[in-house]
Every structure is written in structure tokens, then in C-alpha cells.
Amino acid sequence: MLSKKVNLGQMPAEQKTHALTYGSRYVEQPVPKYTMPKDSMPAAVAYQIIHDELNLDGNPVLNLASFVTTWMEPEAERLMMETLNKNYIDQDEYPQTTEIQNRCVNMLAHLFHAPDNQTGVGTGTVGSSEAIHLAGLALKWNWRKRRAAAGKPTDRPNIVMGHNVQVCWEKFARYFEVEPRYVPLTHDRYVLGVQEAVDVVDENTIAVVGILGSTYTGEYEPIDQLNHALEGVNRMTGWDVPIHVDAASGGFVAPFTRPDLKWDFRLPLVKSINVSGHKYGLVHPGVGWVIWRGEEELPEELIFHVSYLGGDQPTFNLNFSRGASQIIAQYYNFLSLGQEGYRRIMTALADLAGYLTDRLETVGKFHLLSRRGDLPVVAFALNDPSRFTVFDLSDKLRQRGWIVPAYTMAPNAQDIAVLRIVLREGFSRDMADMLLDDLFRAVAEFENHPPHAAPASPASIAVSKTRGVC
Numbered sequence: 001m002l003s004k005k006v007n008l009g010q011m012p013a014e015q016k017t018h019a020l021t022y023g024s025r026y027v028e029q030p031v032p033k034y035t036m037p038k039d040s041m042p043a044a045v046a047y048q049i050i051h052d053e054l055n056l057d058g059n060p061v062l063n064l065a066s067f068v069t070t071w072m073e074p075e076a077e078r079l080m081m082e083t084l085n086k087n088y089i090d091q092d093e094y095p096q097t098t099e100i101q102n103r104c105v106n107m108l109a110h111l112f113h114a115p116d117n118q119t120g121v122g123t124g125t126v127g128s129s130e131a132i133h134l135a136g137l138a139l140k141w142n143w144r145k146r147r148a149a150a151g152k153p154t155d156r157p158n159i160v161m162g163h164n165v166q167v168c169w170e171k172f173a174r175y176f177e178v179e180p181r182y183v184p185l186t187h188d189r190y191v192l193g194v195q196e197a198v199d200v201v202d203e204n205t206i207a208v209v210g211i212l213g214s215t216y217t218g219e220y221e222p223i224d225q226l227n228h229a230l231e232g233v234n235r236m237t238g239w240d241v242p243i244h245v246d247a248a249s250g251g252f253v254a255p256f257t258r259p260d261l262k263w264d265f266r267l268p269l270v271k272s273i274n275v276s277g278h279k280y281g282l283v284h285p286g287v288g289w290v291i292w293r294g295e296e297e298l299p300e301e302l303i304f305h306v307s308y309l310g311g312d313q314p315t316f317n318l319n320f321s322r323g324a325s326q327i328i329a330q331y332y333n334f335l336s337l338g339q340e341g342y343r344r345i346m347t348a349l350a351d352l353a354g355y356l357t358d359r360l361e362t363v364g365k366f367h368l369l370s371r372r373g374d375l376p377v378v379a380f381a382l383n384d385p386s387r388f389t390v391f392d393l394s395d396k397l398r399q400r401g402w403i404v405p406a407y408t409m410a411p412n413a414q415d416i417a418v419l420r421i422v423l424r425e426g427f428s429r430d431m432a433d434m435l436l437d438d439l440f441r442a443v444a445e446f447e448n449h450p451p452h453a454a455p456a457s458p459a460s461i462a463v464s465k466t467r468g469v470c
């Protein structure tokens with residue numbers, strides 16, 4: 001998040017300091033917001049000031065915009081508190097923490113069917129964004145090596161992906177100078193089209209991205225078909241174009257709800273996979289993972305060996321220091337839930353998504369863009385947006401505390417505006433009923449009293465881009 005330095009000279013005096021409530025019993029001087037206070041204050045007062053201010057945040061439980069975990073078991077939180085003071089990178093100092101990350105990587109490599117005859121490799125990251133940057137770098141390096149070995153130019157790498165990718169892919173392309181080749185959506189396809197993707201692949205393509213759970217609609221992209229089509233292209237041309245799977249959300253859903261769906265290392269061209277531990281991995285933010293099919297997919301030049309903390313420490317991360325507690329919490333979930341626990345939770349969420357979908361379809365005012373059986377996400381558009389829009393409905397729901405984002409789809413379907421409900425553990429059927437009651441009440445109210453004198457088009461409204469929502 002970029003923050004701006006405020007211009008204190010132009011700011012009204014009352015905005016420069018905290019307006020204290022309980023804290024004012026103990027603090028005689030105004031407490032500045034934008035410069036560090038000159039004096040200290042009692043810990044309890046500082047706590048109360050910040051605690052009061054945070055009341056203005058949304059309620060995480062009612063936040064149906066985010067895929068990110070908002071509830072963990074008390075035992076997990078206790079472990080997290082106990083390990084808040086451990087730095088993940090201090091491998092020599094905290095060898096058991098390192099061992100726990102190694103075990104998590106192993107468990108994920110097995111879950112994603114990494115071949116037994118290859119030594120899979122992976123690392124913990126801050127989230128899927130960092131994981132994607134690492135995977136992208138490995139793909140770019142591998143492509144460059146192949147090209148250099150063949151005596152071909154190495155200056156114009158590209159990566160092929162649907163226009164529905166999350167913003168981290170745009171970042172990767174820009175930060176690491178890879179041309180992004182976006183496959184546009186259409187009015188009846190909100191994910192990558194296999195033939196359309198294959199059509200823009202060329203000898204400079206470092207990879208094609210397949211998303212297991214589009215941020216926009218929760219749909220799984222047809223990764224099996226993509227693998228098949230790319231195998232054909234590679235065979236015909238002699239190229240070696242691989243697939244990276246962005247399983248930020250689906251990597252902890254599909255293995256449990258659709259074990260037979262082939263999207264992972266069972267497909268030969270899938271060389272790397274990212275997954276967010278803090279989404280359906282059910283850990284508080286931020287933890288992600290990237291797993292490579294075999295160690296030959298990770299160029300040695302990208303691995304740094306540091307010795308100044310004692311011993312030899314191989315690392316491949318964009319960050320150095322970071323908290324260890326999320327890694328520990330991930331391991332806790334793996335032990336405590338096991339595969340059976342994840343299956344129970346993900347199946348319950350899928351059932352709830354089906355229930356919401358049924359009820360939304362029954363009223364006849366919406367059409368669904370999400371697909372049953374993919375991510376437990378319900379994305380839907382108004383059949384008739386002429387008198388009020390999903391943006392009006394989102395605002396109305398916000399008045400009741402629900403956070404349900406409205407946004408337009410990616411190009412070339414950007415004239416379709418949707419509401420999206422992300423189901424997470426902790427969201428019950430009772431809450432789903434209350435949410436739907438509020439939604440249907442808002443629809444009835446707007447039908448009787450349309451909020452706009454003239455119909456508002458999605459384009460005329462400030463759009464909450466889903467690429468910024470995670």
C-alpha cells in the first residue's frame with residue numbers, strides 16, 4: 001500500500017491530532033497523528049487510542065469480499081502468539097521452524113502430486129503474489145537458458161494469461177520486464193480460452209498461466225485441456241512452453257472436493273504451482289507457497305546462500321526477514337485438520353455456495369457467473385440493471401454491515417457488473433439467509449424507489465476493481 005505524506009501546513013488543526021475518547025482521561029496534550037509524539041504515554045492509553053480507532057474498520061466476519069482467513073482455532077492463535085518473536089529466515093537459530101516449513105512444502109508437493117521420481121522443491125512466501133514473482137522468475141530464467149543454448153535472442157520474453165488474472169501477474173510482467181499477452185474474456189467466457197491462448201503462444205513464451213479459481217468468478221480454468229493443447233504445440237514446433245498454475249485459492253479446495261480433477265503435477269507441462277496459505281489454507285495473513293515439480297525447474301543462479309546467521313542457508317525469496325508464526329499455523333492446520341478436516345470444511349462451503357446459488361436463481365432477478373463445484377464463490381449479475389445496479393446493492397448491503405463488493409468484469413466483458421460473495425469458514429447458513437433477506441429487501445426497495453433519476457451505467461460509477469480485492 002502506498003501512503004502519502006500529508007501537508008500539515010494545509011490541514012485543519014483538528015485533523016492533525018487524535019480526537020480522544022477514553023484516552024483523554026489520561027492524556028492532557030493533543031496526540032499528533034502524522035508526526036511522532038514528543039512524549040511517551042502509558043501503554044494502556046496507546047492501546048485504547050488505537051483500539052478505538054480500529055472500531056471504524058469493517059467487521060471481518062461480515063467481509064465477504066475477501067478470500068483471506070478471518071478465523072482460526074484458539075490453539076492455532078496461541079501457537080501464533082508464542083512464535084510472534086521468531087524470524088522465519090533465522091534458519092540456524094530456529095532450526096525446528098525451518099524443519100516445519102520443510103514439512104509443509106513436502107505435504108503440499110504430495111498433495112499436488114509431484115512425481116515420486118523427481119525431487120520437488122518449494123518455499124514459504126508472504127502470499128501468492130510473492131510466490132508468483134518467484135515462479136515467474138524461474139520460468140524466465142529457464143526460457144532464457146534454453147534460448148541461449150540454442151543461440152537465439154533472449155530479449156523479448158512474454159507470458160500468456162487470461163485478462164482475468166489477479167493484479168500480481170501484471171506486477172510480475174512489469175517489474176520483471178516480461179511482455180504480458182492477455183487473452184480477452186468474452187460475454188460467455190470469463191476465464192482463459194484454450195485455443196485463444198495457444199494462438200498467441202510463440203517461441204518467446206516463458207509460460208501460459210492457468211488459474212485454479214478465477215478471482216472474478218471463482219471458476220477453474222481448463223488446465224487439463226490447456227496442457228493437452230500445449231503438448232500439441234510443443235510437439236509441432238519444438239518449443240518447450242510450460243504451464244504455471246495459479247492455485248491461490250483452488251489449491252486448498254480442489255484436492256479435497258474434486259480429487260479427480262487434473263490440474264496439478266499430474267499434468268506433465270505443469271512446472272510450478274502457487275497457493276495462498278492464508279486463503280483456503282485457513283491461516284491468518286500472510287503466508288503463501290510455491291512448489292516446483294522438480295529441483296531442475298529452479299535455476300541455481302536464483303538461489304542465494306547466506307552464511308552470516310551461521311551455517312549455509314539457501315534462500316529464494318523476495319523478502320529476507322518475516323514472521324514465522326504463519327508457517328507454524330499452517331503446519332498446525334495440516335496436523336489438526338488433516339485431509340479429512342479440509343475435506344469437511346471445503347465440502348460444507350461448496351454446499352453453502354450451492355444453497356446461495358439456488359436461492360438467487362429462484363428469485364429470477366439474477367444470473368450466475370460462478371460455476372457450481374469450483375471455488376465456493378457466488379458471483380452474480382442483475383438481469384435488468386436499467387433502474388439500479390449492483391453498485392447500489394453493494395452500498396445498501398454495506399449499510400447493514402455486509403461487505404459484498406461490486407465490480408465490472410475484465411476486458412472484453414467489462415460491461416458486465418457483478419456482486420461477489422466469497423464463502424469462508426465461519427459463514428453459516430443462518431448468516432447466508434440473513435444476507436439474502438437483506439439483499440432481496442434492497443432489491444424490492446430499489447424496484448419501488450429507483451436510486452437514480454437517470455439509469456446509471458456501470459462505467460459511470462467508481463468501479464471497485466476485483467484485481468485489488470483478494
Ligand SMILES: Cc1ncc(COP(=O)(O)O)c(C=O)c1O
Pocket residue numbers: 067126127128129130166168211213214215246248249276288469470
Ligand atoms: C487467483 C489469484 N492469484 C493471486 C492472488 C494474490 O494472492 P495473495 O493475496 O496471496 O498475494 C489472488 C488474490 O486474491 C488471486 O485470487
